[in-house]
Amino acid sequence: MNESGTGALALLFDADDTLWENAVFFARALESFCAIMSRQGIAEERTRALFAELEARGFRRRWYGSRRLEINLRAAARRLLDGEVEGGLAQELRAIAGSVSGHEIRIFDAVPEVLEALSRRHRLFLVTMGESQEQGGKIERSGLARHFEAIHVLHDKTRAAFEEIIRRHRLARRSTWMIGNSLAKDIRPARAAGLKTVHLANGQDFGFGLPDTGIQADLVVRSFAELARSFGVGLAR
Numbered sequence: 044m045n046e047s048g049t050g051a052l053a054l055l056f057d058a059d060d061t062l063w064e065n066a067v068f069f070a071r072a073l074e075s076f077c078a079i080m081s082r083q084g085i086a087e088e089r090t091r092a093l094f095a096e097l098e099a100r101g102f103r104r105r106w107y108g109s110r111r112l113e114i115n116l117r118a119a120a121r122r123l124l125d126g127e128v129e130g131g132l133a134q135e136l137r138a139i140a141g142s143v144s145g146h147e148i149r150i151f152d153a154v155p156e157v158l159e160a161l162s163r164r165h166r167l168f169l170v171t172m173g174e175s176q177e178q179g180g181k182i183e184r185s186g187l188a189r190h191f192e193a194i195h196v197l198h199d200k201t202r203a204a205f206e207e208i209i210r211r212h213r214l215a216r217r218s219t220w221m222i223g224n225s226l227a228k229d230i231r232p233a234r235a236a237g238l239k240t241v242h243l244a245n246g247q248d249f250g251f252g253l254p255d256t257g258i259q260a261d262l263v264v265r266s267f268a269e270l271a272r273s274f275g276v277g278l279a280r
């Protein structure tokens with residue numbers, strides 16, 4: 044894999060929790076919701092258990108980002124409080140949901156430098172999923188779009204979606220790598236499509252209520268600096 048100037052690779056990057064922080068905003072939103080429910084006498088464990096159940100359902104229905112969060116917060120509140128969600132509570136829940144989409148983008152350490160270095164040798168693509176407007180806004184605010192030959196915001200990361208990207212850009216499977224933080228959403232479908240995979244095991248994962256046991260990547264790295272070393276590019280610092 045260490046390249047010596049020949050044999051450009053195609054490197055597909057996940058965005059949320061790979062290039063920048065994401066799960067942490069959802070965790071914080073859930074904490075705020077638990078605090079609101081606990082004021083109404085609902086135990087935190089009960090709130091978290093119900094929310095996890097609703098999250099898995101929302102994911103299967105392909106709701107994403109702040110929209111999914113608001114739908115699930117409202118559904119959870121209705122069930123926990125046994126009544127309609129109106130007035131001040133509805134406003135509070137909307138504000139909590141909004142907090143996961145409009146925030147400042149916090150890019151992980153070394154990401155811009157590594158993308159810059161890799162893009163001199165390889166073809167880089169961004170492959171994310173979610174609501175196109177919300178993901179598009181994050182990509183724009185990140186300032187990282189210029190490193191990528193193309194950006195795909197998918198409805199879901201499936202084997203078929205990866206195969207379509209392979210066809211569209213005429214990628215060779217043996218020299219195409221998917222790099223992402225999620226075993227379930229990045230590594231599993233990319234492997235199914237015949238790609239090579241790098242799991243960025245940075246401890247950030249939203250989970251989506253999906254099982255991720257038994258999935259193995261070709262390569263595991265813990266940071267972008269380690270990724271750069273694995274692909275044979277040095278960082279000027």
Ligand SMILES: [Mg+2]
Pocket residue numbers: 057058059060061223224225
């Ligand atoms: Mg991710």
